[in-house]
Structure formats: structure tokens, C-alpha cells
Amino acid sequence: MEMKFAFFEYCMIVSLILYGMSALLVCFRAPRPGSWLVMTGLGVNVIALVSIGYIGGEWYFFPMLDELRLIPAIIAIFAFAVMGRGERRETMAIMGMLLLVTFIAVISQTDPPMPTIKSKSLFASLFFLSEAVSVALFLMAGALAVSTLLVHSSIRKPWNGPVLWGFLIFTLCQILGSLWAFIGWSYPFSWSPRHLVSASIWCFYGAAIHFCYIRMNTKLKALLIMIGIIPVVFMVYHHQIMELLGTKI
Numbered sequence: 227m228e229m230k231f232a233f234f235e236y237c238m239i240v241s242l243i244l245y246g247m248s249a250l251l252v253c254f255r256a257p258r259p260g261s262w263l264v265m266t267g268l269g270v271n272v273i274a275l276v277s278i279g280y281i282g283g284e285w286y287f288f289p290m291l292d293e294l295r296l297i298p299a300i301i302a303i304f305a306f307a308v309m310g311r312g313e314r315r316e317t318m319a320i321m322g323m324l325l326l327v328t329f330i331a332v333i334s335q336t337d338p339p340m341p342t343i344k345s346k347s348l349f350a351s352l353f354f355l356s357e358a359v360s361v362a363l364f365l366m367a368g369a370l371a372v373s374t375l376l377v378h379s380s381i382r383k384p385w386n387g388p389v390l391w392g393f394l395i396f397t398l399c400q401i402l403g404s405l406w407a408f409i410g411w412s413y414p415f416s417w418s419p420r421h422l423v424s425a426s427i428w429c430f431y432g433a434a435i436h437f438c439y440i441r442m443n444t445k446l447k448a449l450l451i452m453i454g455i456i457p458v459v460f461m462v463y464h465h466q467i468m469e470l471l472g473t474k475i
Contacts, residue, residue: 235332237274238298241267242328245302249321252314261309268302271328275299288346291354293361293462298328300362316384319373320366327365334463349406356399361458363392364431368455371448383444385451393431400428423461430454 244267251260275290290296301324308317367388374384403424404414415421434451 233277234274237270238332241271242332245324245328252317257309261306264302264306268299271299287351293358294331296358297362298331300359315373319369323365323369347406349402353402353406356395356402360392360396360399361462363388364458368452371451374448389431389434393435420464423457427457
């Protein structure tokens with residue numbers, strides 16, 4: 227087991243190095259080689275995810291879907307797509323978020339959840355996959371909002387797309403999660419802190435979609451989108467945060 231975690235960590239460190247080199251190439255206005263480094267890093271990242279799913283002589287899809295491990299790979303895919311469009315500022319913002327979440331994945335490695343009858347449900351896999359994709363989109367929206375705040379002459383709102391698609395996928399995630407909870411625990415919702423945070427995130431980005439398309443100062447909109455990072459980070463890292471605070475959840 228320790229050897230497997232060591233292999234995962236080594237692969238993620240290699241991915242982090244490749245992502246960092248790609249970000250440097252983008253800084254020096256060399257997006258084409260940078261995009262190939264991102265794809266190479268993504269390949270190593272996927273190998274790390276596959277290794278985590280191999281438990282007790284069998285391979286399980288469920289462990290690799292944990293947000294902490296999957297989000298870097300998803301953001302890397304979007305980073306590659308943005309590089310192809312030639313949007314340098316957006317690429318730098320997303321690459322910054324990619325480096326951050328990959329670094330956290332390296333230093334926060336924990337034992338993967340052991341497969342159970344409940345986790346083998348198709349709804350469980352679809353729930354965690356859709357949640358990871360939506361969280362990645364929300365984090366990228368926050369990064370793009372930060373870049374907009376730093377560039378005073380910007381009038382564009384590049385976070386609109388990630389917020390809209392993130393909200394749609396997160397809505398699907400809530401439905402899939404309710405179905406999985408009902409099948410596994412006989413109730414679709416519980417008043418736990420994580421479920422409440424998840425519901426608050428849905429409400430926040432539902433409102434964000436509306437204020438993104440009304441007459442409002444662009445900087446203020448960017449600030450509101452940036453604030454959305456806070457509940458998203460708490461939802462993904464709630465166990466680590468509660469452990470740090472000495473509170474069980």
C-alpha cells in the first residue's frame with residue numbers, strides 16, 4: 227500500500243514539474259510547446275489516478291474519482307483547450323490554478339476510500355465525476371476573476387462560460403447525489419455541514435449567473451466570482467479543514 231502511494235506521489239510530482247514548465251513557456255510566449263508539456267503532464271497524472279484504483283489485486287473506478295486527485299487532471303484538459311485559442315491571460319490564470327491544485331494533491335495525499343457495495347453504484351461514480359468537473363470549472367472561474375481584477379483595463383468577463391457550465395453540471399451532480407444517497411442510505415439529503423455547503427454553492431452560482439448578465443461594474447462581478455472560491459474550497463477540503471480546527475465532521 228505504501229509503495230502504491232509513493233508511486234502516486236512521484237507521478238504527481240512529475241506532473242507538477244511538467245505543468246510548471248508549461249506555465250513558464252506560456253510566460254515566454256511559447257504556447258505550442260507549453261501545450262505539449264501540459265498533455266504530457268496530464269498523461270502522467272492519469273497514470274497516477276489509475277494506480278490509485280488498483281486495490282487488492284482488482285481495479286476499481288471509484289477511488290480515482292476523489293476530487294482532491296481528479297481536479298488537477300480536469301483543469302489540465304481545460305488549460306490545453308485554452309492554449310489552443312491563444313488567450314494568454316486566461317491561460318496564465320488557469321495554469322496558476324492548475325499548479326495550486328496539483329501541489330495540494332501532492333502534499334495532501336491520504337488513503338483512498340475502500341470500495342464498498344454503495345460505492346460500486348453507477349450513481350456514485352457519476353456523482354463524484356460530475357462534482358469534480360463542476361468544482362474544476364468553479365475554481366477556474368475564480369482564477370479568471372482574479373486575473374480580471376489584476377488587469378485594470380479589462381472589460382471582458384471570461385468567467386461567464388465556466389460559471390454557466392459549472393452550474394449546469396453541479397445541478398446534475400446534486401440530482402445524481404440524491405439518487406445515490408436514496409439508494410444507499412434511503413434518504414436523498416441530510417443536514418450535514420457538507421451537504422449544506424453544497425446547497426449553498428448551488429444557490430450562490432445560481433445567483434451568479436443572473437448578476438453576470440446585468441448592468442454591474444466588471445470589477446465587482448469579478449470580486450463576487452472570486453468569493454465563490456471560498457465555499458468551493460471548503461466543500462472539497464472539509465475533512466482537512468475540520469481536522470485542522472479540531473472538529474469532527
